[in-house]
Amino acid sequence: MSLTNERIQQRLTEKFGDVLTGFEEPFGLLTFTAQKDYNLKVMQFLFDDEELRFRFLTDITAVHYPDRKNEELAVVYHLHNFQDNIRLRMKVFVPVASPKVFTATKLFESANWMERETYDFFGIEFVGHPNLIRVLNVDEMTYFPMRKEFPLEDSSRIDKDDEMFGRGGTF
Amino acid sequence: MARPVQYNTKVKMVEIPEGYSGEGFYATNFDKAIGLARKNSIWPLPFATSCCGIEFMATMAATYDLARFGAERMAFTPRQCDLLMVMGTISKKMGPVVRQVYLQMAEPRWVMAVGACASSGGIFDTYSVLQGIDQVIPVDVYVPGCPPRPEGIIDGFMKIQELVGNESLRRRNSDKYKELMESYGIR
Secondary structure (H helix, E strand, O other): OOOOHHHHHHHHHHHHHHHEEEEEOHHHOEEEEEOHHHHHHHHHHHHHOOOOOOOEEEEEEEEEOOOOOOOOEEEEEEEEEOOOOEEEEEEEEEOOOOOEEEOOOOOOOOHHHHHHHHHHHHOOEEEOOOOOOOOOOOOOOOOOOOOOOOOOOOOOOOOOOHHHHOOOOOO | OOOOOOOOOOOOOOOOOOOEEEOOEEEOOHHHHHHHHHHOOOOEEEEEOOHHHHHHHHHHOOOOOHHHHOOOOOOOOHHHOOEEEEEOOOEOOOHHHHHHHHHHOOOOOEEEEEHHHHHHOOOOOOOOEOOOHHHOOOOOEEEOOOOOOHHHHHHHHHHHHHHHHHOOOOHHHOHHHHHHHHHOOOO
16 A cells, blocks of 8 residues: 555654644645754654655755744755655744754755755754855855845846836836 | 869958058058957957857857958957957856956957846846946946847947957056056956
């Protein structure tokens, strides 16, 4: 019998109980939220367990929700079980004032650059990462461009008339 | 029987610059003679990062044939080139690289910004893109377009030729030029 979302949820709830919340299946992809101190423990369990075998890290990214107080930043992990070809998504919410989560580099080597990228764009601090520096943007950049408090446009540009772009001005 | 190889009899020559000539001698000033030589043997250094580079490939190829203008040799070494052609979006991370290439070129050197992105950042009004290469190096000719057609690039190239041909030999030693370089923090 191949692994199903129900079975994964059942195994996770048995093991972690209240730590994991918000189980849902948008487009058939099992998604849940973990408490921020448990991200590594959950991934370790998913990795080691002989039935679950989530041993491939597809992606790490983050989302900024400015309106959610004390959990403004969501770190999102995508995991893949190659044998049963089943994927899942785990979210961890952290406050923007202290965006600290444990690094996954001890478990997945590939997490190294993914976490650097997430740090680069969202400023998530991965505790225990061996080399947490910017990877895509210039080193001199002083902010995290994908956070919503920063304008997407380059602020050094003075020749653009906002009215022509349908923003600001007299419209 | 006609020869299999026809010699090109329609060779176009540049005009002799203004000067004094008589029997067995011809005299003109250095500015004109050197300008003439320089403008008809510009060695371009293509710095192509995106779609404008594709248009440049068309410009170099047989139909448009940039070699007609004396720019036969594309060199990919800045030390030997006269003209830096920046074609495509330059991200902020690429900025120091463009600058480094420019600094490695020997004087006299010219710069052409091809396309909207190299000239002004174009549609990429965003945190990661340099808003025009004139933020890091001085530019002589801007070619508009997104991307410009090969005709546009050739037009820009001919504008460069005009600049090269008419440049005073003392320009690069002038205070104004030094001031320009100073404003980019060069030397």
